Amino acid sequence: MHGSAIPREYLPLAHVNGDRFKKLVVTRRLRALSVQFMLVRAVTRSIHCDIIAYDDKLLTPTGATMRKYPRKILLAVTAVAVITLSPAAISHLNDQEVSQSYRQSWFTMIALNFGPMVAMLKGEIPWNDDQMAVYADELVILTSMDGMRGFADGSDKGTTRAKPGIWENKEDFKAKMDDMAMAVQALQEAVNSGNRKAIAGNIAATGKACKACHDEYKSKNYLY
Incomplete structure (x- = not known):
């Protein structure tokens, strides 16, 4: 059993036993972190592109x-x-x-x-x-x-x-x-x-x- 402290979003996985449950939880967490990383990277690239689009006068x-x-x-x-x-x-x-x-x-x-x-x-x-x-x-x-x-x-x-x-x-x-x-x-x-x-x-x-x-x-x- 996984105990009573299963996060709400993982309740659908509660029937999965042992190591497989742990792997599925880790996988979901990694996917969430990956989405966060892509968001931050996209914003960073957007700002970077705006900056390098300057001409010499606009840079300073x-x-x-x-x-x-x-x-x-x-x-x-x-x-x-x-x-x-x-x-x-x-x-x-x-x-x-x-x-x-x-x-x-x-x-x-x-x-x-x-x-x-x-x-x-x-x-x-x-x-x-x-x-x-x-x-x-x-x-x-x-x-x-x-x-x-x-x-x-x-x-x-x-x-x-x-x-x-x-x-x-x-x-x-x-x-x-x-x-x-x-x-x-x-x-x-x-x-x-x-x-x-x-x-x-x-x-x-x-x-x-x-x-x-x-x-x-x-x-x-x-x-x-």
Whole structure:
């Protein structure tokens, strides 16, 4: 027998005995990890292709390019880029930590859409109105999901950087999540308007909404 702690997604395999059960579980885990790897590799290649497509002038944006936006906005998006694109932002997949995996994967998808918007604003990759609109639309879709599913009671332990205060102040935490969703909707409207000054301001505002939650409820290091 396999005991009572069989992950839900493996229950259909519960009739398989012994070593074969273990092999099937390992196979499924490897397939899941392979999908994650391909996703990250595809995104990395996409960004790389955008970068090498620069001509010599675009590879080194001029001061004039950077001065299109107020300094405080550029400082804000730089700080957000550090938060959203750091290696620690990469999600993990663990069938024993479903809530933790859900929230980390959700935040990673947000980072992979918001990060390129920040990069466009900073002049690190070419500005593309169509692609900017796609990122904004995807962010709206993501933030319309129930992100609180990833913070179920009892999921404050395990592979996590979520501080205990989340579960102690659920209403405040949810309010900050709602603020982020509202900021993303405003960002989408700005992107649809085509006004780059408005887009820049709303990227900074979205980053500020993200940071407000990170400052209070996210640890710099894994807690357990």
